[in-house]
Amino acid sequence: NADVMQNPRHLVRRRGQEARLRCSPMKGHSHVYWYRQLPEEGLKFMVYLQKENIIDESGMPKERFSAEFPKEGPSILRIQQVVRGDSAAYFCASSPSLGLVEAKNIQYFGAGTRLSVL
Amino acid sequence: AQKVTQAQTEISVVEKEDVTLDCVYETRDTTYYLFWYKQPPSGELVFLIRRNSFDEQNEISGRYSWNFQKSTSSFNFTITASQVVDSAVYFCALSGRGNTDKLIFGTGTRLQVFP
Numbered sequence: 429n430a431d432v433m434q435n436p437r438h439l440v441r442r443r444g445q446e447a448r449l450r451c452s453p454m455k456g457h458s459h460v461y462w463y464r465q466l467p468e469e470g471l472k473f474m475v476y477l478q479k480e481n482i483i484d485e486s487g488m489p490k491e492r493f494s495a496e497f498p499k500e501g502p503s504i505l506r507i508q509q510v511v512r513g514d515s516a517a518y519f520c521a522s523s524p525s526l527g528l529v530e531a532k533n534i535q536y537f538g539a540g541t542r543l544s545v546l
Numbered sequence: 547a548q549k550v551t552q553a554q555t556e557i558s559v560v561e562k563e564d565v566t567l568d569c570v571y572e573t574r575d576t577t578y579y580l581f582w583y584k585q586p587p588s589g590e591l592v593f594l595i596r597r598n599s600f601d602e603q604n605e606i607s608g609r610y611s612w613n614f615q616k617s618t619s620s621f622n623f624t625i626t627a628s629q630v631v632d633s634a635v636y637f638c639a640l641s642g643r644g645n646t647d648k649l650i651f652g653t654g655t656r657l658q659v660f661p
Contacts, residue, residue, distance in 0.1 A: 470654050539589060539590040540589055
C-alpha cells in the first residue's frame with residue numbers, strides 16, 4: 429500500500445487558505461479515488477478520476493472542492509477557503525486499469541493526508 | 547441504496563483470544579464485492595480481502611478467516627489467537643459491479659488486544 433504516495437502527510441492551514449493534497453497512484457494504475465475520513469468515522473467517497481477525466485464526483489461538495497488527475501503528474505485534491513469542518517484525513521486510493529481481472533476492483537490506499545484547519 | 551453496518555464500535559480482548567468482527571451489508575446489486583481493510587494506529591489502510599457475491603466459500607489466511615453468508619447479508623471476520631499487533635480499526639466495505647464503483651465503508655470496529 430505504501431506504493432500509493434500521498435503528500436503531505438500532515439497539512440495545517442488557517443481558515444480561508446487553500447489546501448492542495450497530492451496523490452501518486454501505484455505504477456500502472458490509472459484509476460484514482462479520493463475519500464474523506466472525519467474523526468471517529470468511516471471513510472466517505474468523494475470523487476473518482478481517470479487520467480484527465482472526472483468519472484464520478486457525487487461525494488464531493490459542490491463548492492470549494494475540486495479534483496484533477498492530469499495526463500502527467502499526480503492527482504490533486506484542492507480545497508479553497510478552508511473551514512474548520514474540512515479538518516479530516518483525506519485518503520487516496522488507486523486501482524488497476526480495466527482488463528486485469530484478478531486485480532479488478534481492489535483499491536489500494538495511500539497513508540493519507542491529515543488536514544488541520546486552525 | 548447500498549449500506550454497510552458494523553454494529554460493534556469497539557472490542558477489547560486479551561492476547562490469544564479469538565475475536566469475530568461483524569459486518570452486515572445492504573445492496574440491490576446481484577453482483578457486488580465485499581472487502582475488509584485494516585487501519586493500524588499509524589493511520590494507513592491495509593487491504594485484507596476481497597470477496598465477490600458469487601463466491602460464498604469461507605476463506606482462511608493464517609490466523610484470519612472470513613465467513614460470507616448471502617442468506618443473512620453478512621461478511622464476518624475472525625481473528626484466531628489474537629495478538630497485540632492486531633490492534634487496529636477494521637473496516638468492512640462494499641462495492642458494486644465493475645472496478646469503477648466507489649467503496650461504501652462501514653463505520654469501523656476498533657479492536658484492542660491487551661497483552
